[in-house]
């Protein structure tokens with residue numbers, strides 16, 4: 595694929611990716627029913643963001659990524675990548691994006707250096723502009739530059755795929771479940787490298803099942819379920835959505851029932867000396883609970899709080915979408 599403009603010479607749009615009303619229906623074959631994998635997805639990925647696309651198995655994440663990568667044909671809707679419409683300027687869209695696929699599909703008889711050189715050739719990157727050694731260093735594979743790919747560990751292969759997606763210096767990097775099967779240490783290394791790319795300005799779109807990773811890495815998160823977007827917000831807004839906190843209190847006195855003075859707060863007596871108060875921080879301040887405990891003449895021995903995390907939100911949103919028959923807007927408003 596010849597390349598006219600280095601991606602950094604392209605005008606920088608506000609949104610690295612803009613998806614509007616995207617639908618995909620896989621035709622049923624061999625008597626199977628057709629499958630609506632995407633049901634009118636609209637999403638914007640701001641330039642420079644670290645964007646997480648979360649969803650359970652079969653939600654439609656790979657379909658979405660494969661449409662962006664030009665591997666799957668959409669049924670309807672528009673997709674603009676770095677300002678290039680995938681229907682009208684397919685090449686512009688392809689040049690602006692580097693995709694790290696889920697499968698470790700590498701030619702075993704190429705070395706990392708050869709692989710990156712071949713890939714650079716495919717994208718028409720002139721020899722003088724190739725950054726093979728720099729990219730290998732960035733993904734921590736300098737010392738394996740001349741080893742056959744088949745001798746690399748799973749984690750190294752994964753990092754090589756990241757390197758391969760970067761040879762044409764795309765301003766957007768898409769990672770489809772990049773840490774599946776990668777051990778914890780290598781996962782951390784990979785994340786550090788991807789974070790560094792993001793700090794240097796690359797927009798990252800990541801799909802993952804690991805909620806805690808999305809929580810740690812991403813600044814914006816979209817949740818997709820049954821082909822619908824059920825949430826798309828800055829991470830902090832999403833985390834604030836669950837207005838729920840739990841206060842765990844250990845008291846000196848052994849209780850057999852919740853004292854009447856606490857009844858209005860409806861705590862749960864989980865053990866004779868342990869009470870759990872669930873409350874909405876927007877409505878109840880913790881001081882009110884402590885004051886009620888004092889009125890009930892209980893001596894507090896220990897206190898700890900528990901905040902909602904992304905996992906809670908994820909479960910809440912995906913289950914409410916299922917209950918609502920999977921309609922995105924209703925679920926997102928719920």
Ligand SMILES: Nc1ncnc2c1ncn2[C@@H]1O[C@H](COP(=O)(O)OP(=O)(O)OP(=O)(O)O)[C@@H](O)[C@H]1O
Pocket residue numbers: 620621629630631649650651652653654655656657658
């Ligand atoms: N080529 C295909 N033909 C028919 N149905 C398909 C095809 N590819 C995907 N599907 C279906 O479309 C839906 C979305 O699949 P997709 O792979 O996009 O989900 P996903 O969110 O990426 O899941 P996973 O995390 O398991 O990869 C699923 O129900 C899947 O079975």
